[in-house]
Amino acid sequence: MKQIPCPHCGNRAQAEFVYERSADSVVPLDAEPAVAIAALFSRANLRGTEEELWRHAHGCGMWLLIRRDRVSHHIEWVKPIGPEALP
Amino acid sequence: MNAPLINFTFDGRALTAKPGQTLAAALLDQGIRLVGRSFKYHRPRGILSAGIEEPNALVTVGSGGREEPNTRATDLYVYEGLNARSQNRWPSLSSDVGGVLSLVSKALPAGFYYKTFFGPPKLWLFYEQFIRRAAGLGPAPTKADPDHYAQRAAFCDVLVVGSGPAGLIAARDAVRAGKKVFLVEQDAELAPSLLRDPAEIEGKPGRTWAGEIATAVRTSGGRVLTRTSASGLWDDQFVCLSEKLIEPGQIPANGFSQRYWHVRAGEVVLATGAIERPLTFANNDLPGVMLSQAVRTYVTRFGVLPGKRVVVATTNDDGYLTARALMAAGAEVVVLDSRPAPAGHSSGVEVHNLAAPVMARGGKRGVKALVATVDGAERSFACDLVAMSGGFTPVVHLHMQAGGKLDWDQAAQAFVPGETRQNVRTVGLAAEPQPAETVGAAGNPKAAFVDFQNDVTVSDLDLAWREGYRSVEHLKRYTTLGMATDQGKTGNMAALDRIARREGITIPEAGLTTFRPPFTPVSMGALAGLATGEHAQPTRHPALYDLHAARNPIWLNAGYWKRPRAYPQGAETLAQAGLREARTVRTAVGMCDVSTLAKFEVQGPDAVQFLERVCQTTVGKLALGRGRYTFMAREDGLVFDDGTVWRLGDQRYLLTSSTGGASRMATWLSYVRGHLCADLKVSVTCVQEHYAAIAVAGPKSAQVMAALTRSEAPRHMSVVESTIAGAPVLLMAASFSGERAFEVHFDASQAEAVWQAIEAEVLATGGTLYGIEAMELLRIEKGHLVVGPDIDGRLTAEELGLGRMVNKAGGWIGQSCLSRPDFADKQRKQLIGLEAIDGKAIPEGSMLVRFVGAEAEGHVTASGLRVLEGGSIALAHLKGGQARHGEEIYAHSPTRRQTVKVRVTSPHFYDPAGERYRD
Numbered sequence A: 001m002k003q004i005p006c007p008h009c010g011n012r013a014q015a016e017f018v019y020e021r022s023a024d025s026v027v028p029l030d031a032e033p034a035v036a037i038a039a040l041f042s043r044a045n046l047r048g049t050e051e052e053l054w055r056h057a058h059g060c061g062m063w064l065l066i067r068r069d070r071v072s073h074h075i076e077w078v079k080p081i082g083p084e085a086l087p
Numbered sequence B: 001m002n003a004p005l006i007n008f009t010f011d012g013r014a015l016t017a018k019p020g021q022t023l024a025a026a027l028l029d030q031g032i033r034l035v036g037r038s039f040k041y042h043r044p045r046g047i048l049s050a051g052i053e054e055p056n057a058l059v060t061v062g063s064g065g066r067e068e069p070n071t072r073a074t075d076l077y078v079y080e081g082l083n084a085r086s087q088n089r090w091p092s093l094s095s096d097v098g099g100v101l102s103l104v105s106k107a108l109p110a111g112f113y114y115k116t117f118f119g120p121p122k123l124w125l126f127y128e129q130f131i132r133r134a135a136g137l138g139p140a141p142t143k144a145d146p147d148h149y150a151q152r153a154a155f156c157d158v159l160v161v162g163s164g165p166a167g168l169i170a171a172r173d174a175v176r177a178g179k180k181v182f183l184v185e186q187d188a189e190l191a192p193s194l195l196r197d198p199a200e201i202e203g204k205p206g207r208t209w210a211g212e213i214a215t216a217v218r219t220s221g222g223r224v225l226t227r228t229s230a231s232g233l234w235d236d237q238f239v240c241l242s243e244k245l246i247e248p249g250q251i252p253a254n255g256f257s258q259r260y261w262h263v264r265a266g267e268v269v270l271a272t273g274a275i276e277r278p279l280t281f282a283n284n285d286l287p288g289v290m291l292s293q294a295v296r297t298y299v300t301r302f303g304v305l306p307g308k309r310v311v312v313a314t315t316n317d318d319g320y321l322t323a324r325a326l327m328a329a330g331a332e333v334v335v336l337d338s339r340p341a342p343a344g345h346s347s348g349v350e351v352h353n354l355a356a357p358v359m360a361r362g363g364k365r366g367v368k369a370l371v372a373t374v375d376g377a378e379r380s381f382a383c384d385l386v387a388m389s390g391g392f393t394p395v396v397h398l399h400m401q402a403g404g405k406l407d408w409d410q411a412a413q414a415f416v417p418g419e420t421r422q423n424v425r426t427v428g429l430a431a432e433p434q435p436a437e438t439v440g441a442a443g444n445p446k447a448a449f450v451d452f453q454n455d456v457t458v459s460d461l462d463l464a465w466r467e468g469y470r471s472v473e474h475l476k477r478y479t480t481l482g483m484a485t486d487q488g489k490t491g492n493m494a495a496l497d498r499i500a501r502r503e504g505i506t507i508p509e510a511g512l513t514t515f516r517p518p519f520t521p522v523s524m525g526a527l528a529g530l531a532t533g534e535h536a537q538p539t540r541h542p543a544l545y546d547l548h549a550a551r552n553p554i555w556l557n558a559g560y561w562k563r564p565r566a567y568p569q570g571a572e573t574l575a576q577a578g579l580r581e582a583r584t585v586r587t588a589v590g591m592c593d594v595s596t597l598a599k600f601e602v603q604g605p606d607a608v609q610f611l612e613r614v615c616q617t618t619v620g621k622l623a624l625g626r627g628r629y630t631f632m633a634r635e636d637g638l639v640f641d642d643g644t645v646w647r648l649g650d651q652r653y654l655l656t657s658s659t660g661g662a663s664r665m666a667t668w669l670s671y672v673r674g675h676l677c678a679d680l681k682v683s684v685t686c687v688q689e690h691y692a693a694i695a696v697a698g699p700k701s702a703q704v705m706a707a708l709t710r711s712e713a714p715r716h717m718s719v720v721e722s723t724i725a726g727a728p729v730l731l732m733a734a735s736f737s738g739e740r741a742f743e744v745h746f747d748a749s750q751a752e753a754v755w756q757a758i759e760a761e762v763l764a765t766g767g768t769l770y771g772i773e774a775m776e777l778l779r780i781e782k783g784h785l786v787v788g789p790d791i792d793g794r795l796t797a798e799e800l801g802l803g804r805m806v807n808k809a810g811g812w813i814g815q816s817c818l819s820r821p822d823f824a825d826k827q828r829k830q831l832i833g834l835e836a837i838d839g840k841a842i843p844e845g846s847m848l849v850r851f852v853g854a855e856a857e858g859h860v861t862a863s864g865l866r867v868l869e870g871g872s873i874a875l876a877h878l879k880g881g882q883a884r885h886g887e888e889i890y891a892h893s894p895t896r897r898q899t900v901k902v903r904v905t906s907p908h909f910y911d912p913a914g915e916r917y918r919d
């Protein structure tokens, strides 16, 4: 099972994490309907590297931004996000 | 040799074994060669190997819940009282009726299953009964396993799989480098290859040398695990080990039969060795045709001579070691070497070069002769044992599971581990197998088996090839090659060779099938561990659990929660108790535990802005001490949850939502908070289990609350702070039943005192406890929705009949997407009520049709009845339903064979004006 380096907890087993959505599907609250609909229903879904939102659900509970190759599962980086990530 | 013998039975026959012998060794020692019947053709089969690769000698051991089918006789150490049975035979092993199939093997050719599947269905149904009885492995046990399976997680620097010399050297080097080492061996003994081929290593007897390394591993903080199979290797060196604490079928002394390990290793060293390949010739499956190294193992390690006149047929030098061991044990030996002279070491043994086996002769008592071509001429060699070696297939399974690639080793005619993307390396014979000549069959032999376990012959492969199956993956599925418990460990290479020859390509061009875990079969119990029975999933007890338990409710598993469904009195059934409780609520008062509701405290200067985004109803104008029903939409505009929002302070709100959606709501709120409005000054805290909550509902509920709090009960949708039994409580006037009602929220640690005070007052007022069953009856009649069946995330607020409550000012999540053209379609499903015309119960989940046989236009989401008057009612989703009130249709459940004529109505069956709960 893959390990994911949580910026808050260190290397943890993938089973502790939950994939939530691709980063390009985050719809800003003030998005025009066409933009919101496109973001939700017509995503790029690349065969390759994309940014994704994950959550360390069975660990610290924090949201993470992960850049991951969807073919090899190689993780390029993991960043903390949300208010808790602010300096 | 003076150690006491071990008693066991095989097919009811009392036998003895020497200590340390496998079942296969003990049977051979007793002169028993016939141990099973083959999968499809019921051909007599003996013992092929001396290890985990065994395809033939599968037995069932143990009894009752400990019965274990398909246990390899070569991988089972005899214990006192072992009860082993041969499989796939009827009425007995030696006179098996299915054996006639071996005479008519054309009955089940390659692709038989596929051909009959695609043939007329009646033909398949006819064949199925016949096949089910005739083809197969041991039947699955039917009783629950009484034993326990432990699970452990561990970390180490270096995990070494295999304790042969190469693995031991890797372990020793790692220990010297200060590493914590796990050394794993599937055999019961360390370095089993040194038991087969005793040797001196670094000036010491091999076994002593091995023992010293094992001690060094242990004393440096590592572990040595024998009888343990590394069954799977996943990303980042995550290895699953299955450790046998006892032998299959044995009764464990301490209750535990196996231990399943999850190990995260810094590095994995695979010293997994190689598996010897059979040669492919006619009747190569006869009892007494064995692998060469296996024969040597029986002779040297187990002290068993499996034959006295032996033909060693080999394509490599290793066969000569077997010849020598046999001669030393007193057997007469002839070597047939496929290579030209002067290959091999012919120290005093009769050797024929350029020799290839063509056919074995014999029967169920075993092989009697081997016919071979020697330098072009056919010759027959009388024998009672054939020891064959077609070279060696490196065990690359774990390397491949780790995402590795393979290289082709021409000299060994074998795939060897290549590039890997994990910290995994392969050492020893698994990386550098001994050279050997090519493995395949010459000509078109009949009954020349490639995959012994699945009865796949060379002719089956040829047939599949003629029928156009070229890809190895297709061939595997079409012929069943490489399936079942041995996964083709002995047979896959010969099959590849055959396909490559037919296709005129090389073996590496033919490719390989995927290597999937487990390497050897793993017990389901080991995977489950202790998570069985009531521990299969977690159980959540609400704070009031013990108080309920003392009142003997009928429990409901609501997700992980244990919730009272009803509190029956006397001989009441669930339905009777539920209806009595509901009627008492309608006429007097009842109390119900609602602690499991999701609850969130939303605080901060921007709390209201946050709630206005999450909630689709107006929240902004909520006065201090007031609350409101609300519902929430996803970004796609569809409602996914509902609840209430209460203003507790200037900048402090309590948001409640559904029990079942609690963790989803927690995630959603943190997503909204963190990603959609990170700029807001607001904090959201889940207080679901901090507060216990009791609902008190009924026309006398205000009277009960006033008595408990010694003050006037709050107005409908108001919240006040108060005290009950000395405990501070939040008292909210809100109704889910259609009656005047309250929710009392309080610190869960006060559960007992508050419950008892309320219960005393409720009972004194002629009231009752009520559970989920009554709650459902009450809310269905009132037309209140439940997240899950009614609010299923597929309807908009408008479609749920909640449109007039939507915040017209907008700003809530999901608004953008509501402009999708599809949502303008008035023929989408909408929430409606149903009334049974003839009073029959409306089956929940049934489909709604204009007439039986017509297309479904909706379904029943919740079925109930009029609590006081009787008569069946239901809530449902129906296409265009809001404009169809009055229409008569059918609720039809083909699975329950029920059809009820219903009338479409408003979902509000009880007090539609809401007069009963207003103060």
Ligand SMILES: [Zn+2]
Binding pocket: A006, A007, A008, A009, A010, A056, A059, A060, A061, A062
């Ligand atoms: Zn974390």
